[in-house]
Amino acid sequence: MFPKNQDLPTPLGTLDEVLDTGDSSEKPFKVFIGHNLGNRTFLMLMPMHEFYGMSEVANDPTRDGESLAQRKLDPAHAHKLAIYLLKGLVSAAIDRREILNKDTNPVLNELMSKLGRQPYMSIQPLVVNIRGCNPRGADIRGDRMMDKRTDETAAFKVFLSQRYVLWVVDGQHRRMAMEMVFKFLEQLRIARSYPKKGSLLSFDEGKMLTAEELQAWEECFEVARTYCTLQLEVHLGLNPDEERQLFHDLNRLGKKVDTNLALQFDNSNPINLFIKDRLINGLGIEASETDVKNWNDDEGRVPRKDIVAVNAILFLNKTNISSAVPTLVDDKAEIAYRFWTAVRAIPGFGEDKARMKTVAAQPVVLKALAKLVFDFSFSNRKPENGDELTEKLLSGLTDIDLSHDNFMWRYYELSPEERQVHGLTGLTDYLPAEEGGNRDIGSFQGGFMRFGAKHNDIYPIIGDMIRWRLGLPSRRESAQDNANKAAA
Secondary structure, three states: OOOEEOOEEOOOOOHHHHHHOOOOOOEEEEEEEEEEOOEEEEEEEEEHHHHHHHEEOOOOHHHHHHHOOOOOOOHHHHHHHHHHHHHHHHHHHHHHHHHOOOOOOHHHHHHHHHHOOOOOOOOOOEEEEEOOOOOOOOOOOEEEEEEOOOOEEEEEEEEEOOOOOEEEEEOHHHHHHHHHHHHHHHHHHHHOEOOOOOOOOOOOOOOEOOHHHHHHHHHHHHHHHOOOEEEEEEEEOOOHHHHHHHHHHHHHOOOOOOHHHHHHHOOOOHHHHHHHHHHHHHHOOOEEOOOOOOHHHOOOOEEHHHHHHHHHHHHHOOOOOOOOOHHHHHHHHHHHHHHHHHHHOOOOOOOOOHHHHOHHHOHHHHHHHHHHHHHHHHOOOOOOOHHHHHHHHHHOHHHOOOOOOOHHHHHHHOOHHHHHHOOOHHHHHOOOOOOOOOOOOEEEEOOEEEEOOOHHHHHHHHHHHHHHHHOOOOHHHHHHHHHHHHHO
8 A cells, every 4th residue: 555644645756666566466375484405485275277377387499498497298198187187176076065065966976977986186286486586585575474372473475466477397287287177168168068079088079068067067167266276385586497407306306106006006097996896806816016027936916017907908908097987997897807707717827836837827918818808899890799709718718728838829930840730720810921020929948938028019919829729700800891891
């Protein structure tokens, strides 16, 4: 406020005095003062939507030039985070209704089920910097907030104007994810329908929104503007070089979580839940948190990351489970459980020294079997008798010679005469041509067939061998049938 003189504003003599009186865009924020390794920081909370509006990322070489301080954005990673945030907003909208003693919203609950429930959700704190201010924050206007009961400082109130941009040091993908979520919600509000492509949802593409669905998404947008807050660590007055150093230290000095441990702790992914509930706790398949390097140490347990990799192929025909949602998993669970029941019955599988007793204990063989089940039962191009083929495969697993002595695994090491002696001549029609591509699937050493490490090249060939042995259609026949259908 202007100083008073007999209840009248003191007149301003120059334009500079007008500019010095304050910034009309200032907004108050409650902060706690921290000293991170001696450097003054603000610790503050801010609604998600408000943070997005006040922040920026210096990762555009054309725009930011010398002030560039971020790596190139990975849109795929941001998209995964956006799906997580969207699920978090739906969860927050449900929780907020409960806090306000409102009736449950069936649409929100249905959305939560489709997106996939999990025990807990949170977004980690973001690290930002206010450029151009004093490193001690001395030129940022603020007031002390006192606790009236103890007469002690409870916090500080600082006033940030629009000229104070929150430059993201650690969290640019989270910010991009927020942008994707807000664009998605805005599109829903305008078009009143789900996007036909490029949606954050794996269901209801192109579907018109009902009034109840629109209201549910409006509640999600409201909690993003008010109820859902982000925790920020605000550094003060760093230049681009200092931002780059901070980015390096935050992202390179931490130890990466072991894959097996991460998968063990994750209770959000529906395939991971299937593994824990149906396979480990239900079927009794034992998972280990370490790889089996020395076969003499094999206790029959399957490394958790290998179980996950096999199920990624089985459910999704992908190399990882990151894109799994309940709508892509739930309808396939019973056939998947039937698959693992059949695998569990293979002689030697799950026993002590399992890898010495059966090749089925090697993950690449399980991937081959999983790929066959996916092709027969779940693929968009599955054959009309796909269910019958799946049943023939699974019921015939215990009839296949899955021992190390089976010469079928050594097909590419044998001469034409040796193939004929061992009854493998018909296999030629099932396998890809020997010239071109990787045909080194492994080698027979010390009485054991050890398949190679290039699983993506090897498991389709093992699948061809199993197709031939069980009299299942070859990949060539399947491709020709699909071509004929397309032509018709």
